[in-house]
Amino acid sequence: MTAFTVAPSVRALIRKELREYRHHRMILMTATVLPIVFLLLPIANLALFDPERSIGGVNLAVGQAMFCFFLCPVIIPATMSAFAVIGERDQGTLEPLLTLPLSDSQFLAGKVLAIVGPTTAASFAIYLAYMSVVVAVAQEPVRSAALDWTWPFGFLLLAPVLALFSTLTGMAFSARARDIRVAEHLSGLVLLPAMLPVMLVVTRTIEPSVLSWGAFSAVVAALDFAIWRLALRAFDRERAISTA
Amino acid sequence: MTHAGPAIELDRAGRTFGDRVALRPLDLAIPPGEIFGLLGPNGSGKTTTLRILATLIRPTTGTARILGHDVVTAAMDVRRRVGVMPEKPSLYERLTVRDNLVFWADAHTLPDTRAAIASALAFVGLEARADDRVGQLSKGWRQRVALARAIVHRPRVLLLDEPSSGLDPSAAAAMERMIRALVADGATVLMNTHRLAEAERICDRVAILRHGELLELGTPRQLRARLLGNVVNVELAGPPTLPVRRAVEATPAISDVRWLPGGFACRLEDADRDTPALIAGLVHAEAQIVSVVQAGDLESAYLELMARTAREDELEAAA
Structure with a gap:
């Protein structure tokens, strides 16, 4: 990707983005509270699991828990990426930012990586915490079902490409929308159908396996590539600074 | 490598937005080391000119070059060589002064970021406020930060949009001194301003635009002579x-x-x-x-020109 030919300027943009996120209350809340919620919900779900009263059995309960983890790399980037361009425009920094020696691809890459990196790391971290809790306190049959290797395999494969998908979609809307909330809502509309394959797996409509996770990840990665190309083509500096 | 020709060059550069003409084809050549002022009422094409030169918008006619680099075909070369100061300071207010400059210096991949930042801070007299959040600073100090950001990579060409807009007289005078010092150091400055007294004091030459059209071009003295006799x-x-x-x-x-x-x-x-x-x-x-x-000053000359062109417009409309 040409974005990395002048890596230092992209790295500079990433560092700036991360510094800004640390001082932006809404983003900070989104990036800290949501992962905690996405961690506590599955733990509560499994802790309260009652095999006698459960309709779908332990597999469905574990699937529901996993769904929360898959939501994490989708929802957090959607909020952050909506801010990426509109936020710059709202605080008046977009115009000087676009006078920096950053090509369109470097600009977008810096913005995208600043979201995908931390979000993926947070998603892996809460999943790791969940697995630790399961190992430490969960009883059979929950323990075996939750520790089934296909889940971490699928999560490891799919979480980064889902985060990228969510970020790119959010960025595309952010570059063209006038309001952060509009961008969030529009990207939400696109992201919900994208969660359908995950729904099919967590509900065991499709069995979690190397093949199913591999296929889904490949499809999402292909979509990511297509959206990246589209976003790059659609990114218009004049429009970005004039949409107000 | 030193560029031998004009630092800033517009060759029939114009811009339309749909049916609206923002800038009629404009020819301009600004030699290195000059302070050039763009004057005119709101909507006259000053900011459009600056945005074309800053590679933010493309000209729809003609070409524009900075130090010989075309703003469309060599936009990255232009961005490396210009410093832009927008009308509003447009800074990251949640970040400190230093963090703002660090980002700019890093994005320009300077060999010695720390020295560049120290030099820019010293130039605008902001060393003591370097670790303050920009949001806590007054307008005058923010303008200084914006100038420090524009010069941190030591550009040879500076594009300043209303550099002293909203500043009190002493802050505006400080801004003037800093602009003069930058030019003494070899920079070329193109600035938009509504402050005609300021333009008269510091600009070597000025251009007066109206409705995207160049009406007058020359030194303040030449304009006074032409317009006021x-x-x-x-x-x-x-x-x-x-x-x-x-x-x-x-x-x-x-x-x-x-x-x-x-x-x-x-x-x-x-x-x-x-x-x-x-x-x-x-x-x-x-x-x-x-x-x-x-007799008279640039302001009187400017007002005379505006009144004259308004009369011509009225006559044209009546005809």
């Missing part, structure tokens, strides 16, 4: 004596002499060319000269 006011210590009157009337290219109790006003064919001869004649006649001042 070459009227010169001479103040003497005491009433004009007969030898003084004779010397004045004998000056070539003089007309419309009006004698006053403490001096006289006259019209010269070319104030720049003829004033030295007038003064030489006065000195020869042993006149005690207090001051010789060309």
Whole structure:
């Protein structure tokens, strides 16, 4: 990707983005509270699991828990990426930012990586915490079902490409929308159908396996590539600074 | 590598937005080391010109070059060589002054970021506020940060949009001093301004735009002469004596002499060319000269031009 030919300027943009996120209350809340919620919900779900009263059995309960983890790399980037361009425009920094020696691809890459990196790391971290809790306190049959290797395999494969998908979609809307909330809502509309394959797996409509996770990840990665190309083509500096 | 031609060059560069003409094809060549002012009412095309040069928008006609680099085909080369200061400071207010500059210096991949930032902070006198959040600073200090950001990579060309907009007189004077110092250091400055007195003080040349069209171009003195006539006011210590009157009337290219109790006003064919001869004649006649001042200022000239073009527009509309 040409974005990395002048890596230092992209790295500079990433560092700036991360510094800004640390001082932006809404983003900070989104990036800290949501992962905690996405961690506590599955733990509560499994802790309260009652095999006698459960309709779908332990597999469905574990699937529901996993769904929360898959939501994490989708929802957090959607909020952050909506801010990426509109936020710059709202605080008046977009115009000087676009006078920096950053090509369109470097600009977008810096913005995208600043979201995908931390979000993926947070998603892996809460999943790791969940697995630790399961190992430490969960009883059979929950323990075996939750520790089934296909889940971490699928999560490891799919979480980064889902985060990228969510970020790119959010960025595309952010570059063209006038309001952060509009961008969030529009990207939400696109992201919900994208969660359908995950729904099919967590509900065991499709069995979690190397093949199913591999296929889904490949499809999402292909979509990511297509959206990246589209976003790059659609990114218009004049429009970005004039949409107000 | 040093560029031999103009630092800033517009060759029939124009811009339309749909049916609206923001800038009619404009020719402009600004040599290195010049402070050039773009004047004109709101919507006259000043900001459009600046945005074209800053690679933010593309010209729809003609070309524009910075230090020989085309703003469309070599946009990245242009961005490396210009410093842009927008009208509003447009800073990251949640970040500190230093963090703002660190980002800019890093994005320009400077070899010694720390030294560049220290130098920019020292230049604008912000060392003591470097670790303050920008959001806590006054407008004047923010303008200084914006200037520090624009110069942190030591650009050879500076594009300043209303650099002293909203500043109190002492902050505006400080901004003027800083702009002069940058030019003394070898930079070329193109600035938009509504402050005509400021433009008259610091700009080597100015262009007046209206409705996207170039109306006048020249030094402030040339514009005053063209628009207000070459009227010169001479103040003497005491009433004009007969030898003084004779010397004045004998000056070539003089007309419309009006004698006053403490001096006289006259019209010269070319104030720049003829004033030295007038003064030489006065000195020869042993006149005690207090001051010789060309009548009017850039502001009067600007207002005269605006009134004149408004009258022409009315006549055109009536016809």
